[in-house]
Amino acid sequence: MITRYLASVTTKFNPFTPGAKTARVFLANLPPNARQNMQINTTVLPRASVEPATLDIKFKDGKEMTIDLEKMKINDVAVEVDRHSRMLQRQEDLSNS
């Protein structure tokens, strides 16, 4: 997963629900220096909470992405994020050359 173009990640989940696994694995896939390069806000909800898990991603160009954790697994999330990141990468390559 390309994480270079992420500006902020906001997630909120109840770890006892199945939807939380995707959000947690997404956080685990971010690189070790992620906290220096982007804003990461994590809220762990109590066990009794029925609030659905949310994962909001903001890119450096301002695009916001809200991931539906009910349907998408981590591989689907990675595909979705990479699609936009690759576009930003191409733009960067073109502007540099």
Add this chain to the structure above:
Amino acid sequence: MPPRIRLRASQLLARPTFPLQCRYASTAAATTPTSTPPPPQRYPTTQPPSYKPPQFRKSQLHRTYTSLLRSTPLLLLFQHNNLKSNEWTSLRRELANAMRAADASNATHLADSIKLQVIRGSMFAMALRVVEFWHPETTGPSRLTHGLSEAAYKAAKNAQIKTELEPLLAGPLVVLTLPAMSPEHLAVALSILAPSPAFPAPRRRVNPGYHEPAVLSAVQKLMLLGARAEGRVFDTEGARWIGGIEGGIDGLRAQVVGILQSFAGGLAGTLETASKSLYFTLEGRRQVLEDESKPEGKEEAKEEAKE
């Protein structure tokens, strides 16, 4: 040499008893009916047979985790998001220092046994199933009572039954194990590993080592998921609630004693009320009678004085 004649058991029993002149070892062994001996043990007592090959790393992890789960009354579960090795070492150093300080203030010796240990989620889940669902002392007589035995495997195999902790056991995980139920140590550990308004991190002036960049970034990457205390599963708030028990286990005992004492006092008071009210009634009646008799006596005395 004595005659080597094989005799059947029925023939031996039917034989008339007569005093033998001499007994040979071979015949004597044949005449005594022996009970069936237990089948010979074909493995050393320290290495009972395992269901899965014991030399595998997984088997040994399973063994370690069952032993860990059985021996820790209090366990905190964290997710670790890509900590670097220097961050791990500095975090463990700060935790050990804080635990030693907590030991000194509570006069305990737990610091050396409180460990932050990275676990394999799936193996931990299997070990947890064995610990929760397999009870060799109740299931029946079995010679093999260790967690790697076939009986343990079969008891834990049923995927339909889930443990409460199972949804948490995915992704990179680390457990903090405490060898005793000590809310004081838990409170200190929470303030180091997962600071919150209830358990604030140590101030820079008090503990400058905690404010090193490696420790701070390590704490940022740790995420408290839940806790397992005395076999029950708690969420983050539950873990903080356990840490917030004032005075630890002794404080709880004092609370129970207080409740029982107040209850006993109330009961004694209730039982006393009947006799007390009877006493007051009788006393009141006696006073009324005395008051009735006294004025008459006084009036008589006055009349006598007038005359």
